[in-house]
Amino acid sequence: MRNHGRTDRSAAQDGVELRLVDNHEMAQLGNLTFPAYVTAFSEALSEGSQMRPFRLAAIEKGNPIGLALATMYMDSGQAELRSLVVAKDHRNAGTGRSLLLEIETRLRDAGCKDVSARFSDRLPGAGSFAALLVGTGWSAPEPERIRILGRVGKTSEVFRDRERLVQRALRDGLSIVPWRDHDGDPRALILREIEAGRAPEWTQIGLSDDTVDPDFSMILIDGTGEVVGWVICQFHPGVRRWGFPVGWIHEEHQRRGWLLVAYAQGAHRIEKLHGADAIAVFESSSGLPMMWRVLEHRFAPYADHVDRVLVSGKHL
Numbered sequence: 001m002r003n004h005g006r007t008d009r010s011a012a013q014d015g016v017e018l019r020l021v022d023n024h025e026m027a028q029l030g031n032l033t034f035p036a037y038v039t040a041f042s043e044a045l046s047e048g049s050q051m052r053p054f055r056l057a058a059i060e061k062g063n064p065i066g067l068a069l070a071t072m073y074m075d076s077g078q079a080e081l082r083s084l085v086v087a088k089d090h091r092n093a094g095t096g097r098s099l100l101l102e103i104e105t106r107l108r109d110a111g112c113k114d115v116s117a118r119f120s121d122r123l124p125g126a127g128s129f130a131a132l133l134v135g136t137g138w139s140a141p142e143p144e145r146i147r148i149l150g151r152v153g154k155t156s157e158v159f160r161d162r163e164r165l166v167q168r169a170l171r172d173g174l175s176i177v178p179w180r181d182h183d184g185d186p187r188a189l190i191l192r193e194i195e196a197g198r199a200p201e202w203t204q205i206g207l208s209d210d211t212v213d214p215d216f217s218m219i220l221i222d223g224t225g226e227v228v229g230w231v232i233c234q235f236h237p238g239v240r241r242w243g244f245p246v247g248w249i250h251e252e253h254q255r256r257g258w259l260l261v262a263y264a265q266g267a268h269r270i271e272k273l274h275g276a277d278a279i280a281v282f283e284s285s286s287g288l289p290m291m292w293r294v295l296e297h298r299f300a301p302y303a304d305h306v307d308r309v310l311v312s313g314k315h316l
Ligand SMILES: CC(C)(COP(=O)(O)OP(=O)(O)OC[C@H]1O[C@@H](n2cnc3c(N)ncnc32)[C@H](O)[C@@H]1OP(=O)(O)O)[C@@H](O)C(=O)NCCC(=O)NCCS
Pocket: 003, 004, 006, 007, 082, 083, 084, 085, 086, 087, 090, 091, 092, 093, 094, 095, 096, 097, 098, 119, 123, 124, 125, 126, 127, 128, 129, 131, 132, 133, 135
């Protein structure tokens, strides 16, 4: 049974010790976070890095029963809570709340001003985690991104009218240039556009990763030769997936469906080169409401998996 009278009781009083752990100890805490974080938080700090990791474990009678992981950028004072897990048999006893409050204190002591957390609404613990956040003064979690995972062969069903859409966009003057065929440096071009304030900051997500795929990442150019948008595609060899973390088009072209045309072309080319069963993950941020609606209404019914990334934050 849940103990509703426990809020004034801290986990520490129940014989649970909260202790910062170092990177070497992560291997023993693998059951208390996601595999990717075990790897990332096991790494030693690289010299000159502005990013500082925080690993806070809850230990009971020598056994780790909970773990909170966060990263903080020392230059900006911004932190991200990456993971908070309490072992199944120890839930609903106040440990999650104690870990959360303690990691907030550690972050604040290190100079952190704002902390945020992003998590999938499909996470089995999403409901408990959201309740815990709101109950400790975090903002109500709101959808920030939508992710649609499916077979590229299915996109021909999504885009029954692909050819017509493409022809219309081409007549309107759109050119879709794969990075491989671009005669400049697409990365530098994107950074210049963001620097000049012509595109939002988030449009460079994944830009510097070496997983960027030059065939399916694209620059969108209008009839006057002006850059009006881009698509970043990353190939993840471990899971053999093509991810599209960024697809952005300038506001004045959003209504013309050009971004959709670029996605349709990208999926079509992946299918031609890698077969209909190749998996693509399309994403849109809440900053592109039109694209979001298209993914939700047009793509989601054909997808294998749909989730929304929720974001919550707290001013420390
Ligand atoms: C989310 C999680 C860390 C909570 O840990 P916990 O130790 O069980 O949480 P606590 O006992 O400290 O609960 C604190 C508060 O959270 C809320 N809460 C926790 N579980 C809840 C549930 N199942 N339903 C509703 N609220 C819940 C309550 O507000 C509770 O406060 P209360 O005293 O007013 O009831 C734990 O459920 C977990 O590990 N889940 C799986 C991993 C996960 O999804 N993590 C989040 C993303 S990384």
